Amino acid sequence: MQKVAIVGASLAGLAAARALRGQSFTGEIIAIGAERHHPYDRPPLSKDFLTGACTVDDLALSDDEDLGIDWRLGTAATRLDPRRRSIHLADGQEIQVDGVIVATGARARRPAHADGLAGVHTLRTLDDALTLRDELRTTGRLVVIGAGFIGAEVASSARSLGWDVTVVEGLPTPLAGPLGPEMGALCAQLHADHGVRLKTGTPVSALLGSDRIEAVELADGVRLPADLVVAGIGAIPNVEWLDGSGLTVDGGVVTDAAGATGLPTVVATGDCAVSFSPFAGRAVRSEHWTHALDHPATAVATLLGATAPDTGKAPYFWSDQYGVRLQFAGHREPGDTVRIVEGDPEQRSFLAVYERGGHPVAVLGMNQPRLFTRWRRQLRAVPQEA
Amino acid sequence: MLQPVCPLSSIAPGEAYRWETDPPVAIFHTEDGEVFAIDDTCTHQDASLADGWLEGCEVECPLHASKFDLRTGRVDGPPAKKPVRTHRVEVTDGMVHVALSEGAQS
Numbered sequence: 001m002q003k004v005a006i007v008g009a010s011l012a013g014l015a016a017a018r019a020l021r022g023q024s025f026t027g028e029i030i031a032i033g034a035e036r037h038h039p040y041d042r043p044p045l046s047k048d049f050l051t052g053a054c055t056v057d058d059l060a061l062s063d064d065e066d067l068g069i070d071w072r073l074g075t076a077a078t079r080l081d082p083r084r085r086s087i088h089l090a091d092g093q094e095i096q097v098d099g100v101i102v103a104t105g106a107r108a109r110r111p112a113h114a115d116g117l118a119g120v121h122t123l124r125t126l127d128d129a130l131t132l133r134d135e136l137r138t139t140g141r142l143v144v145i146g147a148g149f150i151g152a153e154v155a156s157s158a159r160s161l162g163w164d165v166t167v168v169e170g171l172p173t174p175l176a177g178p179l180g181p182e183m184g185a186l187c188a189q190l191h192a193d194h195g196v197r198l199k200t201g202t203p204v205s206a207l208l209g210s211d212r213i214e215a216v217e218l219a220d221g222v223r224l225p226a227d228l229v230v231a232g233i234g235a236i237p238n239v240e241w242l243d244g245s246g247l248t249v250d251g252g253v254v255t256d257a258a259g260a261t262g263l264p265t266v267v268a269t270g271d272c273a274v275s276f277s278p279f280a281g282r283a284v285r286s287e288h289w290t291h292a293l294d295h296p297a298t299a300v301a302t303l304l305g306a307t308a309p310d311t312g313k314a315p316y317f318w319s320d321q322y323g324v325r326l327q328f329a330g331h332r333e334p335g336d337t338v339r340i341v342e343g344d345p346e347q348r349s350f351l352a353v354y355e356r357g358g359h360p361v362a363v364l365g366m367n368q369p370r371l372f373t374r375w376r377r378q379l380r381a382v383p384q385e386a
Numbered sequence: 387m388l389q390p391v392c393p394l395s396s397i398a399p400g401e402a403y404r405w406e407t408d409p410p411v412a413i414f415h416t417e418d419g420e421v422f423a424i425d426d427t428c429t430h431q432d433a434s435l436a437d438g439w440l441e442g443c444e445v446e447c448p449l450h451a452s453k454f455d456l457r458t459g460r461v462d463g464p465p466a467k468k469p470v471r472t473h474r475v476e477v478t479d480g481m482v483h484v485a486l487s488e489g490a491q492s
């Protein structure tokens with residue numbers, strides 16, 4: 001293998017480039033990125049970057065390390081042609097390569113009926129964050145649609161800047177998917193602690209306004225006046241460019257645990273991939289920073305024909321909101337029991353352990369980094385029945 | 387100047403001790419019985435590295451998983467970009483002594 005293309009120049013793409021060099025690949029690396037920016041860190045976009053506590057320079061993911069990469073930024077890949085072993089770019093170029101690492105991540109889902117209405121935002125990219133940060137320079141009424149992690153973080157950041165914030169969530173309990181209803185409800189109390197209104201169980205039915213957003217209408221008829229709307233309603237994998245490539249796409253590029261696709265010269269990793277997870281016991285699309293950091297090394301080993309290292313580490317993510325540090329590791333399924341083993345939710349500091357058949361399968365920490373890390377390292381995938 | 391910090395027996399192998407000096411210093415006792423001291427505060431945000439995940443001669447930050455080499459202070463990858471300072475350690479008569487490095491904290 002002489003020439004490898006990495007498609008998607010963000011965390012997973014950069015981690016793949018570092019892994020290629022780390023695994024002694026001396027050939028050519030071409031990194032194709034739709035954004036004009038060099039790889040940068042997304043998590044601060046909803047947190048310190050919005051409040052102004054960190055700058056564009058702070059977001060850079062690497063300090064001019066020389067990986068010998070041929071960067072092709074600001075141009076998207078439009079097609080993967082496995083027969084000609086080539087990638088077509090939006091600017092008309094066709095690049096022939098021996099191996100491809102698909103790391104095109106995901107994009108923010110747009111709310112329905114938002115077209116043509118100013119003041120309605122989603123947050124995924126640095127450019128999104130720059131626009132939103134500008135809008136947040138004044139103050140007014142913000143309605144956040146979706147009480148997931150990104151929605152909650154944006155609400156927290158805007159609140160600290162003096163905005164009047166309402167969060168609306170269609171589900172009865174925020175974060176019930178990843179954290180379960182009990183812990184989701186506990187975490188959702190943080191909004192009220194900081195004077196942010198949370199309205200659950202009623203979906204948004206319309207966004208009202210002529211040129212600019214004026215109000216958000218809920219299915220029960222309630223109208224929430226809004227000067228600004230941010231929707232945090234999930235992400236869609238960037239995989240349309242793979243149509244016709246022969247790769248299996250089912251809510252993301254389908255791979256095995258090691259990133260292998262149906263084509264021996266193509267691997268996929270990061271937010272765009274649906275990969276078998278020993279912790280979930282099935283293929284999942286992990287949308288966590290540490291997955292996009294660690295998994296590319298495994299995918300690169302697969303591409304280079306080496307045995308992929310398996311760290312056996314449990315999936316892990318964090319969220320920072322209202323000055324509180326949430327950390328979650330492992331995988332929760334409906335039916336798992338959860339109990340608080342340390343601290344006190346009322347004090348906004350506790351550790352909760354999820355169990356299945358008496359085995360710990362996941363752990364949630366609120367402001368408990370030390371204890372959380374201890375539990376996190378104990379987590380092992382529950383052996384699956386064959 | 388070497389300063390006494392704590393008895394080695396108070397740090398189990400695989401564990402760390404946070405020494406509340408200014409800036410705080412993390413002292414690690416590895417599974418192999420070696421002892422290292424580095425600045426406790428992660429160079430990315432304000433995590434305490436003594437709370438981190440010690441593996442061999444490396445500690446993983448408890449928040450965002452950058453790994454620091456205890457021998458050199460080097461960071462392996464994002465999100466932290468700067469190394470931590472390392473400090474000289476001597477264990478005499480079962481007591482851990484640390485000589486703080488000169489120079490600015492990164």
Ligand SMILES: Cc1cc2nc3c(=O)[nH]c(=O)nc-3n(C[C@H](O)[C@H](O)[C@H](O)COP(=O)(O)OP(=O)(O)OC[C@H]3O[C@@H](n4cnc5c(N)ncnc54)[C@H](O)[C@@H]3O)c2cc1C
Pocket residue numbers: 007008009010011012013032033034035042043044045046075076077078103104105106107123124125150238241269270271272286287288289290292316317318319320
């Ligand atoms: C606001 C925000 C806050 C977050 N906070 C946290 C957090 O606190 N904790 C946590 O664990 N995770 C967090 N995440 C998730 C984390 O950032 C992602 O898991 C991570 O960025 C995934 O990396 P990736 O490289 O796989 O994909 P992405 O970061 O999505 O990058 C994919 C890149 O590929 C490019 N691309 C797409 N299509 C093409 C194409 N056809 N051709 C070329 N390039 C293409 C995209 O433009 C993009 O630059 C957050 C995400 C966001 C948006």
Ligand code: FES
Pocket residue numbers: 428429430431432433447448449450451452464465466
């Ligand atoms: S605080 Fe240590 S890596 Fe972020």
